[in-house]
Amino acid sequence: MSFITDLFNELIHSPFNIVLTIVSIVLIYKIYVAKKKSKLEKKAKVIEGCIKLKTRNYTLEQLRQYNGKKPGCSNILIAIRNNVYDVSKSRDTYSEDGRYAILAGGDASRALATFTLKVSDTYDDLNNLTPDQIKHLNEWERQFKEKYEIVGQLLKPDEIITDYTNTTSESEKEDN
Template structure:
């Protein structure tokens, strides 16, 4: 019985000794406050209900048409509707659903409203020219990279037309024309670009 009372007395003394060490030392007191604050933040973050951010409203599908370099510049995501278009290898894609990447503030915002072909070919997130770029000086490896990127864009985004060379006439896309013939027409423009 005496051992239990002695053990309880010793544990009480240890606890009071620890408490006096914490209270008497400003550094220890600050550390205990910091630890308590961090535990509070951890517990609070686990119990917080995540906030729901509604998705951006979807825009109507863009009617197929061809774009000059100047016309394409208008679709960089800063206009009222926020639409973002990007040209790759002579084809123009509506990348608005990837706005967090290609829109203002995104990691690839430099490509919004521009021809991204050279940047994608050279793994550079910048646009080297504001004029039409025929890509004729790219080597075969770089052109293969452009084609791979183009395939990814085709799979992920809507094809909305082609990028016109200076002096080139736009294609007349009729409402009745089915998408496969438009893809063939636009794909053909991409092929001509590779051979130029």
Template sequence: MAEDALPATNSSPEWLGEIKKWNEQATVVTPINIILLSLFVFLVYYRLRPSPPATLPKGPAPVVFQNFTPRTLLKYNGENGQPVYLAVKTKVYDVTPGRNFYGPGGPYENFAGRDATRGLACQSFDEDMLTKDLDGPLDDCNDLDSEQRENLNGWVERFDDKYLVVGKLMAYDAKSL
């Protein structure tokens, strides 16, 4: 069939005739070539396809600095998903990152949502160290001795380094309402 098309010359080597014959019979469109081409196109697309834009995780809600009274501070005791705040020397700290210590079930849970100044200065967790009259004046802690004041200043330094100040503790003032 293809041999009839080739001119019969004695100058061509026999192997050259075989190659010509094979080229005439061979075709580029074979199943394996289609599969290889498809795989190549897929890999090129996979490598060069546009990637989705990077998204940053959502940050925490902004905290607005505000004034607290002992009564308004009380609700920030870590219960029902609330943040954990406590006050030391009129500064209100967000100690939510230390929820294991200051939140419900923690060793310092008595101080959550309260003025912890006297209790930290005296190294006491007793209830009588906490403010009883939520609408009365703040404890000025003037009766603390030098060792208790030094201890309290150590706590203030620790809280200033570790936690965010979110407000100021002020005495309840009925006249301002």
């Protein structure tokens, strides 16, 4: 405890040390804010270039095109329980270099329910999930609904694509 007391006494009894401490704190703060601002501007610029997607249905094949691997800003979509979410604003998480990149452009339902990073290339009706896995999937679905916009539905292989040209997405409704 005496070290901290000695340090504090040294700081407050010397005007030079007080000025030096204040300057150091201001510089550290400015560096931190500048880095944070730069990251936010970069993220906003990437999202700015993304296309505002209209509500529609997606087959698994169509969904795979939205994996964030196209040059520039390409939207990143993930399906959970047949709802398709635009997760483009979390590009750092779901893009090619992100920790959950494997989920981008696919149906992540089983992967999230079972805590595995494996996405199937075929439609999954999720009928053999355990009650615990369904509970986990419900929690993930709730989080996605809170954070991301639903931009459509994932179709079963035998379903017909529906045209939603007369409907608007949730965020378009909020804008009006």
